[in-house]
Amino acid sequence: MKKPYVIIHTLTSLEGKINSIAVPEFRSAARQYEQLALHPDTQIFNIRGYLNGRVTTDDNTTFYRPPDLRLDAAPVPEGDFIAEPDAAMYYVSIDPNGRLGWQDTVVDYGGVRAHVISVLTEKAGNAYRDMLRRHGISYIIAGEERLDNALVLHKLYTLFGMDRVMIGGGGVLNWSFLQAGLVDEVSVLLAPIADGSPDSPRLFQAREPYCSVGPRSFTLIEARPLEDSSLWLRYRVNPAPAA
Numbered sequence: 001m002k003k004p005y006v007i008i009h010t011l012t013s014l015e016g017k018i019n020s021i022a023v024p025e026f027r028s029a030a031r032q033y034e035q036l037a038l039h040p041d042t043q044i045f046n047i048r049g050y051l052n053g054r055v056t057t058d059d060n061t062t063f064y065r066p067p068d069l070r071l072d073a074a075p076v077p078e079g080d081f082i083a084e085p086d087a088a089m090y091y092v093s094i095d096p097n098g099r100l101g102w103q104d105t106v107v108d109y110g111g112v113r114a115h116v117i118s119v120l121t122e123k124a125g126n127a128y129r130d131m132l133r134r135h136g137i138s139y140i141i142a143g144e145e146r147l148d149n150a151l152v153l154h155k156l157y158t159l160f161g162m163d164r165v166m167i168g169g170g171g172v173l174n175w176s177f178l179q180a181g182l183v184d185e186v187s188v189l190l191a192p193i194a195d196g197s198p199d200s201p202r203l204f205q206a207r208e209p210y211c212s213v214g215p216r217s218f219t220l221i222e223a224r225p226l227e228d229s230s231l232w233l234r235y236r237v238n239p240a241p242a243a
């Protein structure tokens with residue numbers, strides 16, 4: 001199978017948390033995070049798409065709206081649906097069960113307009129696929145019951161021509177692709193912030209059945225101080241230790 005070059009890029013607090021913390025240093029780091037990844041004048045990753053987990057999309061974009069389903073919709077054609085093959089940027093939404101209440105075909109973030117691709121399994125039924133088609137939102141099917149992460153990347157490469165992508169979080173999505181051996185690089189924008197909260201989401205988070213707890217290691221590529229005491233760390237992912 002083919003795959004793009006994959007970079008996990010995440011903004012974290014000093015204790016590795018990825019939720020927002022209401023201090024000016026967080027806002028400065030968030031601006032720099034977007035500039036590195038997406039903004040046309042400043043980005044350095046050269047990506048054509050970025051992947052986000054279902055919780056991240058609900059938190060930031062679809063706000064836990066139920067999808068506008070028509071249960072009597074005519075059967076849609078089997079397989080993938082490509083509404084926009086030539087977008088400059090894609091927002092790749094990992095939503096295996098088809099839960100997100102999309103109303104728009106694009107996400108505006110980081111100074112870039114991105115066409116939405118919904119990544120589903122066969123568990124997402126006809127009414128959900130019909131809703132995506134009515135809104136002009138592309139979708140790909142990758143897996144029967146469980147998402148096939150390698151197939152997701154293969155389809156992004158072969159159907160949409162993405163040769164470099166970013167995984168934008170959250171922690172469950174990050175860890176599931178990393179544990180599957182599909183990530184080339186981890187980029188952490190470390191913000192000089194903390195709040196001591198014991199249960200916020202973190203950079204990597206195991207959640208069954210998508211991923212499990214297990215040791216991994218990394219090799220430093222670069223460490224660069226940024227504005228306002230932020231630090232940009234880039235790591236290569238080392239091979240998984242022998243079982």
Ligand SMILES: NC(=O)c1ccc[n+]([C@@H]2O[C@H](COP(=O)([O-])OP(=O)(O)OC[C@H]3O[C@@H](n4cnc5c(N)ncnc54)[C@H](OP(=O)(O)O)[C@@H]3O)[C@@H](O)[C@H]2O)c1
Pocket residue numbers: 009010011012017018019020052053054055056057059060094095096097099147149168169170171172173174176177201202205210
């Ligand atoms: N600081 C940052 O840079 C940054 C970036 C992104 C997000 N965030 C924050 O992170 C928080 C959310 O993180 P999170 O770790 O809880 O959730 P998440 O990774 O955004 O989403 C997890 C959900 O995505 C789906 N999913 C993820 N990986 C999958 C896989 N391999 N196969 C199938 N489904 C998969 C599942 O959806 P279902 O539950 O529907 O099965 C899973 O429950 C939010 O508060 C967000 O704001 C921070």
